[in-house]
Amino acid sequence: MTGGLDGPAPEERPTPAGRRTAQGIRVDPEVEAEHEPRRTVISTLVEHEPGVLSDVSGLFSRRQFNIESLTVGPTDDEGRARITLVVEEPDPGIEQIKKQLRKLVPVVSVRELEPDAMRRELALVKVNAMRPDQVAAVAEMYGATTVDASPETATVEITGSDQKIDAAIEAFSQFGIREISRTGTTALARGTTDTARETPPEESAQQTNPQQPHADDD
C-alpha cells in the first residue's frame, strides 16, 4: 500500500474543548441543548395547480419530516388553495420544514400557527345500531349529528379538535365501529391575526429588508 503522509499522529494532536449536538448546535452548558419534538400546525397558501399536493407531500417523505395530517382545500381566491399540515418535530426540524416549503415555487406563503389557533377536524363514524337510543345519547354528548341510518347502522358526523374526536370514537366503540373516515386537521389563526396570506404587492415593495422572503411569514 502506498500513499501515507507524514505528520503528528491523531493522538498527538491538540483537541478542541467544545462539542455540538447531533442537531449541529454548539453545546453550551448554560443552555438546554437538545430539542424535544413538539406538535404544531403549519398553514400554507399555494397556487391552485396540478402537482402542488404531490410536491408538498413528496417533500415530507423525502426529507423524513414527521407529518401527522395534511388537508387541502380551495380558498376565497380561485387561484389559491390552502394546505394545512400538522407536524411533530424538534424546533430545528420545524424551521427546516417552513424553509423547505417556502422553496417550492408554487408555494405562496407559509406560517406556523400559534398554539391557540382554531383547529378543527371532521369525522364520519359508522357504528352498529342495535341500540339506537344509546347511539343517539352518545352522539348528543359530543354534539354529533346522525347523517345516515339504516336498520343495522348509524353514521354520525363529529366536528372538533382531534382530542374530542378521539374521545368520541372511544365512546362509540362500545357499539362496534364498522368504519371511520377522518379529514385531518384544518386551522385558522384567531382574531385579526392572518393565517398565511398573499403579500399585497404594495406591501412587498415596501419591505426594506425582510430577513424572511415573505413579509407576512413568521
Place this chain on the structure above:
Amino acid sequence: MDSDPMVALTGQVARDFVGNDAFQETDTTGVTTPVTKDNTFASDPDTVGSDVSEAFALAREGRPGPTLVDLPKDVSNADTDCEPDEPKVPDTYEVQERADPEIVEQAARRIENSSKPALLLGGGVIKGEASEACREFAIEHEIPVITTMPGIGSFPEDHELSMEMAGMHGTGYANMAVTHCDTLIGIGTRFDDRLTGGIETFAPDAELIHVDIDPAEISKNIHADYPLIGDAETVVTQLAEEIETSPQATKWRAQCQQWKSDYSMAYDAPEDRPIQPEFVVEALDEATSDRAIVTTGVGQHQMWACQYWTYTEPRTWVSSHGLGAMGYGLPSAIGARIAADDDQEVVCIDGDGSFLMTLQGLSVAVRENLDITVVVLNNEYIGMVRQWQDAFFEGRHSASEYNWMPEFDKLAEAFGARGFRIDEYDEVADTIEEALSYDGPSVIDAHIDPQANVYPMVPSGGDNGQFALAEDQL
C-alpha cells in the same frame, strides 16, 4: 445539490395519450420532482414558449438549479401565433439579496473580536461571482481561508492564507484550522457531511457566521449563530463595510502556518514502485496555464486532482460534488471546452472505472474536433472502493478489481482521437507535452501504482481533527 443552472427539455407522448401507459410514456415531471428546482408539463402550444422562458429564468435566479419542461409531441409540433414572454420568474419566487443589517453588524463585531477566525468558502462563492470580494476580504483582514470541494478556485491556493480544502480528503492543515477556529465564516456552503465529518466534532468551538442565498441551508446541518441570508457578493461587501478593525490573530496565523508544515502534502515516490498518481497530477498542472480547466470522474483520482493541482482561479475546477457521479469527467470536459476561452486548456483527470462509464463521448469530441486532453489515472481498480475495502472490510476486494481494463490509448485511436500510454516516470512530462499540443481530443492512459491510496482521510462521520495520515491510523 451542486446548484448548477440547467434546463432540460424532455419529449413526451402526445397529450391524448398521457396517462394511458402509451409507448415510451414516462411520468417525467413526476419522477423529476425531487431532483429539479421546478418542472412544468407544457400543456398548451400557446403558452409553451413562456414555460420555457420561465424555466430559463428560474434556473438562474437566486440559488441556481435544474429546471425541466416536459414537451408533449403534439405541443412541440403545433403552430402558434403567440410570442413567448420575456424570461421572468413567477411572482411567488422571491430572493433576498441583502442580509439583515443588524445581524451583519453583530457578525462584524464577532469577527473583530475573534482571535482564531477562518473563512470557509463554498461553491456558492463561485456561483455568486463573489470570489474577488472574498479574496479582498480575506487579504484585508488576514483571515486564513479554507474551501469546500465545490469552493476550490474561489481563493488562490498558492496564497499564504490558503489552507486549501477541508473534509474527508482535505488537507491536514485545513482540517486542523476548521477544528480549532473560534469564528467560522461559511459562505455559500451546505455543510455537507463529506466536509463536516461527525457533526458533534465539527468546528466545535466556533461561532458560525453563515452566508447563503438559500434560507433553507441556514442551520440545516450546523446551527448558525449569525444567519446572513443573501447574495454572497452583496453580503461580503456588507460585512467588509461594517468591519472597522481587523481581528488580532497573529498567533493563530502562525499556528496555521505551522500546521501547513506539520501536515505537508509531500508524498513518497519510491523508484521501485510504479508511477505515483500525485506525480502525474503535478506534472499536468506544471504543463498547463493557471486558467486551465480540470474536470474529473469520481474516486481516488478526483481527490488527487483536488489535492495536487494548485487552483488559483474560480471556475477552473469542474467536478460532481453532491452526487459524486462517476462518468462526469468526459461530458463535462466537452461542455467546458465549448464554454471556455480558446487559450484555456481543458484537462479531464479520470479514473479507469469512471472513464468507462461515458467514454463514448469521444465520438462527440472527435466529431466536433474539441481540444481536450483526458488523462486516465489507470490503477485497474475501482480504486476508491478498493481503498475502503482494504481499510474497513479486511481487504475483501468484491467487484473492485478490473484487470481486464481495455487499453484506453488504443480505444482512443479507434474513435479517431489520439492515444498515448505512460508506464514510466521519464515518459510523463514528454507525453503530456505531446498530448496537450495536439489540437483535438487525446487520451493518455497513465498506468499508476495500483496500490496507491488517498490520504489524509477522515472516515465517514469521524472527527476532522483526527484525520488519518495512513491506514493504520483509521
